[in-house]
Amino acid sequence: MPITMNGLKTACSQCNLVELCLPFGMSDHELSRLDELVGARRKIKRQHNLYRAGDPFEAIYAIRAGSFKTDVLLEDGREQVTGFQMTGEILGLDGISTEAHSCNAVALEDSEVCVIAYSKLEELSHEVEGLQHQFHKVMSREIVRDHGVMMLLGSMRAEERLAAFLLNMSQRFTARGFSAAEFHLRMTREEIGSYLGLKLETVSRAFSRFQEEQLVAVQQKHIRLLDPAGLKKLIQHQPAMR
Amino acid sequence: MPITMNGLKTACSQCNLVELCLPFGMSDHELSRLDELVGARRKIKRQHNLYRAGDPFEAIYAIRAGSFKTDVLLEDGREQVTGFQMTGEILGLDGISTEAHSCNAVALEDSEVCVIAYSKLEELSHEVEGLQHQFHKVMSREIVRDHGVMMLLGSMRAEERLAAFLLNMSQRFTARGFSAAEFHLRMTREEIGSYLGLKLETVSRAFSRFQEEQLVAVQQKHIRLLDPAGLKKLIQHQPAMR
DNA sequence: CGTATCCTTGATTCGCTTCAACATTAGTGG
DNA sequence: CCACTAATGTTGAAGCGAATCAAGGATACG
Numbered sequence: 001m002p003i004t005m006n007g008l009k010t011a012c013s014q015c016n017l018v019e020l021c022l023p024f025g026m027s028d029h030e031l032s033r034l035d036e037l038v039g040a041r042r043k044i045k046r047q048h049n050l051y052r053a054g055d056p057f058e059a060i061y062a063i064r065a066g067s068f069k070t071d072v073l074l075e076d077g078r079e080q081v082t083g084f085q086m087t088g089e090i091l092g093l094d095g096i097s098t099e100a101h102s103c104n105a106v107a108l109e110d111s112e113v114c115v116i117a118y119s120k121l122e123e124l125s126h127e128v129e130g131l132q133h134q135f136h137k138v139m140s141r142e143i144v145r146d147h148g149v150m151m152l153l154g155s156m157r158a159e160e161r162l163a164a165f166l167l168n169m170s171q172r173f174t175a176r177g178f179s180a181a182e183f184h185l186r187m188t189r190e191e192i193g194s195y196l197g198l199k200l201e202t203v204s205r206a207f208s209r210f211q212e213e214q215l216v217a218v219q220q221k222h223i224r225l226l227d228p229a230g231l232k233k234l235i236q237h238q239p240a241m242r
Numbered sequence: 243m244p245i246t247m248n249g250l251k252t253a254c255s256q257c258n259l260v261e262l263c264l265p266f267g268m269s270d271h272e273l274s275r276l277d278e279l280v281g282a283r284r285k286i287k288r289q290h291n292l293y294r295a296g297d298p299f300e301a302i303y304a305i306r307a308g309s310f311k312t313d314v315l316l317e318d319g320r321e322q323v324t325g326f327q328m329t330g331e332i333l334g335l336d337g338i339s340t341e342a343h344s345c346n347a348v349a350l351e352d353s354e355v356c357v358i359a360y361s362k363l364e365e366l367s368h369e370v371e372g373l374q375h376q377f378h379k380v381m382s383r384e385i386v387r388d389h390g391v392m393m394l395l396g397s398m399r400a401e402e403r404l405a406a407f408l409l410n411m412s413q414r415f416t417a418r419g420f421s422a423a424e425f426h427l428r429m430t431r432e433e434i435g436s437y438l439g440l441k442l443e444t445v446s447r448a449f450s451r452f453q454e455e456q457l458v459a460v461q462q463k464h465i466r467l468l469d470p471a472g473l474k475k476l477i478q479h480q481p482a483m484r
Numbered sequence: 485c486g487t488a489t490c491c492t493t494g495a496t497t498c499g500c501t502t503c504a505a506c507a508t509t510a511g512t513g514g
Numbered sequence: 515c516c517a518c519t520a521a522t523g524t525t526g527a528a529g530c531g532a533a534t535c536a537a538g539g540a541t542a543c544g
Contacts, residue, residue, distance in 0.1 A: 072389055072390075072392075072393055074393065074397065074478070075478050076478055078397045079397070080389075080392055080393040080396045080397045081396075082389045082392050082393075093381075093382055093385055094382060094385050094386050094389065095382070096378050096379055096381075096382035097379050097380075097382035097383040097385075097386050098386075102386045102389065103389060122374060122375060122378075125367075125368075125374060126367075126368050126371075126374070129368075132364060132367060132368070132374070133364060135378075136338050136364075136377075136381070137338055137339050138339075139335075139338075139378070139381040139382070139385070140335055140336060140337070140338035140339035140381070141339040142385050143335055143336050143339075143381070143384050143385060143388065144336050144339050144340075144344045146385065146388035146389070146391075146392070147314055147322075147324045147336065147344065147345060147388070148314075149388075149392055150314075150322055150324050150388070150391055150392065150395060151314055151316065151322040151324075153392060153395035153396050153439055154322045154323075154395050154436065154437070154438070154439035155316065155320045155321070155322045155436075155439070157499075157500095158499075158500070188521090188522065188523085189522075189523060189524095190522085190523095194396065194397075195396070196396070197395060197396035197397070198500080198501090199500075199501055199502080200522090200523080201500090201501075201502085201523090201524080201525085202499090202500060202501075203523095204523060204524055204525080205500095205524085205525080207523095207524090208524075208525080220508085220509075220522085220523070221522095236316070236317050236318055399531075399532090400531075400532065430489090430490065430491090431490075431491065431492095432490085440532075440533090441532075441533055441534080442490090442491080443491090443492080443493085443532090443533080443534085444531090444532055444533075445491095446491060446492055446493080447492085447493080447532090449491095449492090450492070450493080462490085462491070462540080462541070463490095
């Protein structure tokens with residue numbers, strides 16, 4: 001029976017995040033086999049890296065608590081945040097292709113991940129029917145998500161991007177049993193801006209504008225969605241820019 | 243022995259695209275097993291869809307000849323091209339997550355694809371060691387590629403985007419045994435623009451600018467890279483905008 | 485050969501960035 | 515606990531890069 005670094009048993013079958021995580025949709029029998037998969041948990045302090053671009057790829061990570069951002073850096077120092085990840089989501093998939101990570105994963109708050117050795121995952125995928133399929137789904141979902149971000153970055157104006165971002169966050173908080181209308185963002189305006197391809201001032205202004213129009217109530221990182229339908233409308237009916 | 247719609251045997255082991263395609267790196271023995279995988283080939287005429295967003299997902303496709311674009315559409319008609327695909331590259335991975343395709347795949351010229359039934363792929367992945375791993379690599383590469391596009395869209399200025407695009411095309415033509423310096427683009431300025439988050443006029447202007455500065459010779463869709471190093475420099479040393 | 489599509493270029497407009505100043509919050513150590 | 519400081523967030527004014535509008539030219543296609 002696997003023992004974690006902090007002496008707690010790590011078992012997918014016992015975890016309340018199953019429905020959000022890799023084991024989603026698997027039978028009890030399959031689930032019990034999955035318990036071999038998670039070797040250890042690892043705690044990451046706020047602002048610390050789970051991995052960095054260039055690190056050799058050995059494992060993927062399931063977020064057990066907390067949240068992360070992933071980013072890529074250009075030689076000249078420019079940063080692009082490629083995603084924000086919450087509990088149950090999988091980190092590190094970028095590393096498979098070249099056997100090295102291609103982005104940085106940074107904890108936005110004190111967090112904890114389940115370490116899933118990739119070799120073991122491949123092994124077990126041969127045996128456990130549902131695991132292979134579920135893993136493919138997780139990767140595919142990441143691809144679809146990325147296409148959505150491209151849509152954001154390539155075809156939407158600043159306010160549309162922020163609206164889409166807020167609705168996406170709301171939806172993900174909801175899936176985790178939190179309020180859809182009220183939540184706390186763990187990232188800075190600058191990080192949101194980088195993700196959305198905007199400067200932090202533009203993000204701040206868009207927040208203010210939303211507040212004026214009674215769409216949201218903003219208090220620093222604390223957000224209350226007053227009119228989600230209004231936000232949705234903003235995305236769809238905004239006069240096309242490009 | 244599988245017979246294709248046009249009466250030709252479809253066999254990965256006989257295909258000269260192995261090094262670019264799904265079977266890359268697999269042993270001869272594994273390769274022979276792969277021949278069961280490709281059920282048929284399918285020809286797609288220029289401007290026709292290989293699949294559309296919403297279509298039920300059943301297969302992935304390896305491009306045997308020609309090229310494609312993938313795009314997503316917003317309700318209000320806005321289009322975002324999410325990628326251009328060349329021979330040996332895999333289409334349709336977006337469909338796994340929801341069992342339906344989430345984007346459109348359109349042939350940029352008369353093309354041909356190998357149809358790989360997903361159910362068969364999963365089945366065979368359990369038996370053929372290298373296939374599973376290679377498939378994971380293909381998906382992971384797609385994720386990494388998407389992150390690169392996000393960097394483009396989120397942090398680069400117009401000319402940097404086009405320079406990065408041209409260098410990327412050049413690199414992919416090279417991998418296929420074509421000239422690195424001279425090639426023919428199959429997509430319109432509008433499609434390039436959509437991909438790069440720019441209007442077609444901006445793309446055209448950037449091309450003209452590159453021509454003035456002796457970086458490339460442009461004649462409609464025919465491109466000659468005169469100074470690839472100069473293009474590379476453009477990407478890295480341009481004063482940061484956002 | 486005629487027509488639709490695609491591309492180029494110019495003038496103008498507009499949205500976002502840049503620069504700057506200030507407010508607020510969080511974190512630190514006396 | 516409070517003073518101090520750094521980090522973060524807000525807002526205003528000005529500038530700039532890309533979009534928009536518009537017209538003409540080149541090319542491909544039936």
